[in-house]
Amino acid sequence: MSRISIVIPTLNEERNIGTAIREVKRVLSGYGYEIIVVDGHSRDSTVSIAKKAGAKVIYDNYGKGSALIKGMHAANGSIIISMDADMSNKPEELKLLIAGIEAGYDVCVGSRFLVGGGSDDMPLIRKFGNKVFVMLVNLLYGSRYTDLCYGYRSFSRKAVKELKLKEKGFGIETEMNILAQKRRLKILEVPSYEKKRANGEGKLRSLSDGWRILKTILRNIS
Ligand SMILES: Nc1nc2c(ncn2[C@@H]2O[C@H](COP(=O)(O)OP(=O)(O)O)[C@@H](O)[C@H]2O)c(=O)[nH]1
Ligand SMILES: [Mg+2]
Numbered sequence: 001m002s003r004i005s006i007v008i009p010t011l012n013e014e015r016n017i018g019t020a021i022r023e024v025k026r027v028l029s030g031y032g033y034e035i036i037v038v039d040g041h042s043r044d045s046t047v048s049i050a051k052k053a054g055a056k057v058i059y060d061n062y063g064k065g066s067a068l069i070k071g072m073h074a075a076n077g078s079i080i081i082s083m084d085a086d087m088s089n090k091p092e093e094l095k096l097l098i099a100g101i102e103a104g105y106d107v108c109v110g111s112r113f114l115v116g117g118g119s120d121d122m123p124l125i126r127k128f129g130n131k132v133f134v135m136l137v138n139l140l141y142g143s144r145y146t147d148l149c150y151g152y153r154s155f156s157r158k159a160v161k162e163l164k165l166k167e168k169g170f171g172i173e174t175e176m177n178i179l180a181q182k183r184r185l186k187i188l189e190v191p192s193y194e195k196k197r198a199n200g201e202g203k204l205r206s207l208s209d210g211w212r213i214l215k216t217i218l219r220n221i222s
Contacts (some may be wrong), residue, residue, distance in 0.1 A: 004034075037056070040059075040061055041059060073160065078156070086198055089192070114190070174217060
């Protein structure tokens with residue numbers, strides 16, 4: 001059976017990370033797996049809680065995208081999954097993300113806009129921005145995505161190697177989608193339901209990160 005690597009970027013998630021790791025372990029019992037937390041030098045107890053819960057912890061100080069890239073390259077599994085620490089991704093959906101790669105896809109992307117998907121954590125402005133960006137990416141790159149800025153996804157080792165990701169911040173998911181399409185990887189979208197962040201504040205800032213995402217979309221045209 002495939003070995004699974006779960007990569008979780010964290011910044012001050014002490015109230016979420018312990019439960020998130022325990023839930024992942026519950027769902028993946030019976031699988032071979034590792035959990036890698038990539039911490040952006042949290043000022044709270046995120047790191048000690050993550051270690052105690054059984055995760056391997058590495059560090060990256062340059063943003064969510066940078067942390068994900070580092071974690072994905074440190075991963076040993078044949079299936080690599082990116083997941084948030086804030087309990088907004090349902091651990092039960094891990095099995096669908098695993099099945100997508102086992103079925104032969106290189107990138108399996110959670111979508112909140114497929115039947116069966118949804119979000120309790122998306123203010124109107126983000127829904128609108130996401131829609132516009134999805135349309136723009138599909139128009140410019142010839143893809144058929146239904147969602148863009150959502151971080152619950154799985155990758156084959158080949159995808160991690162070939163994507164050659166660079167984006168350090170919240171543009172990372174956009175860059176993944178664009179480069180997966182440009183590199184002609186086999187892409188599958190699966191429905192995903194995003195729950196509200198369990199505790200604490202989200203770090204994404206709609207306007208500045210929206211601008212960053214737009215720059216990511218335009219930068220990759222060539
Ligand atoms: N390592 C690292 N993780 C981050 C950073 N910013 C956010 N994260 C983590 O990335 C995940 C998604 O961030 P979140 O703030 O929930 O974004 P939102 O759901 O889009 O509002 C969470 O697990 C955060 O702890 C960062 O600068 N560095
Ligand atoms: Mg979140």
